Amino acid sequence: MPEEREIRIQRLNALREQGIDPYPNSVERTHTIENVLTHFDQYAGPEGDFALVGRVRLLREMGKAAFAKIEDGTGAIQVYFRINDLGEESYRVLKLLDLGDFIEARGFLFVTRTGERTLHVKGWRVIGKGLRPLPEKYHGLEDKELRQRKRYLDLIANGEEVKTVFETRSRVISAMRRFLESQGYLEFETPILQPLYGGATARPFITHHNTLDRDLYLRIAVELYLKRLIVGGFERVYEIGRNFRNEGIDRSHNPEFTMMECYQAYADYNDMMKLVEEMIAYIAQEVKGTTRVIYQGTEINLTPPWPRIPLLEAIHKYTGIDVNAFPDRESLAAEMHAKGYIVDPKLGRGRLIDDLKGEMFRKGIPELKQAIFLIDYPLDVSPLTKRHRTHSGLVERFQPFIGGLETGNSFTELNDPLDQRARFEDQMKQKSQGDEEAQVLDEDFLEALEIGMPPTGGVGIGVDRLAMLMADQESIRDVILFPTMRKTAEEQITEI
CATH class of the missing domain: 2.40.50.140 (Nucleic acid-binding proteins)
Structure with a gap:
């Protein structure tokens, strides 16, 4: 060379x-x-x-x-x-x-x-004039990690195959915008640098503003700012943008990723379920020409309506653990340990339930590879969600899963400012006990809620994971042009 x-x-x-x-x-x-x-x-x-x-x-x-x-x-x-x-x-x-x-x-x-x-x-x-040789065209660029690190070489060497993936991603986002705008939603831009992070359970990235001499956070979600717009009088709002979470890297997680979040006044999670299944079916029809897509060898029918499956019933059915029989963290942790599941000692009961949900999908159960909604989550795992209107201890929340991939999150949004304050305070207690991903108390958001927010439904959809589905790609790094990568061996040696 x-x-x-x-x-x-x-x-x-x-x-x-x-x-x-x-x-x-x-x-x-x-x-x-x-x-x-x-x-x-x-x-x-x-x-x-x-x-x-x-x-x-x-x-x-x-x-x-x-x-x-x-x-x-x-x-x-x-x-x-x-x-x-x-x-x-x-x-x-x-x-x-x-x-x-x-x-x-x-x-x-x-x-x-x-x-x-x-x-x-x-x-x-x-x-x-090019000063470095191209990768060999007819043998392609086969090293997966090198393809992701040097996407420009990947695009040159593997041309049509790779371009098709990213053209699909672009068309997914365009179709999503068309659908939301057809439903009367307006797109807004909210701050990426935030004085407080919130709207999700995640560790943030921290930076420092020299002139203001204060720490700021890269946003982990756009939720709390879009809700402020609902308070201000907009009835249907959305944003497609980058979020940043200081978390691990695997086939479905990248620290920098793209989300669509939308909020609709005078709606609940039932309205948002209908919106999600219709939107994703619309996107599939626009991008693939059909609502039946193949993902990793499985045909998935995206035609609405999708099955609605209560979360705790699914966990009981597929893991053998009846969460309702274990009302506190200690008893649930003991049962999980007895069943052979790994238990993180720092996590509260709600996060352990979330771990059980993950274990359920790792089993590769065929019906969980279809397009489904898991609904009605425990209060422990949903600090921003309104309590269920008929089931004590639950909240009105759902998550869409497609091909075994969690593709979003949705609530009947909590608009009771006193209840929201109590939930934030409980999150702060969990943070003090070692849960680094627990949410922080946001006084400015609580003040906005006290002005008054109408009944609202909201949903967030992972754009990268939706692109994985539509492009039939196993890893999120294959649908992000320039994913976050671990240091190369050469970089590590240089630092030493």
């Missing part, structure tokens, strides 16, 4: 010595490659004049003629150089060309004797 880079730099200098700028400020492109290939029969002929640009992917010289293949963002085409057309000086510059360089080529279109659609070049120039 260092030797080849030096050779390329020598060629770069040779271009400059000949008065050629290898990085011009502008280029001339009359058509994309896709356009000329689509209308080739109409455009072909010696009277044509087309200026195409692209990256050189193949290059072979045969004495007084040379062939190359160039590729832009829309396709690839063969180009043909001939010394009689270009003159010796321009043709000789081809010897300074490397695979990966960008060129501009002007000429007419014709078909070779082998049937290859080709641009016959009348004039050309280098418009971007």
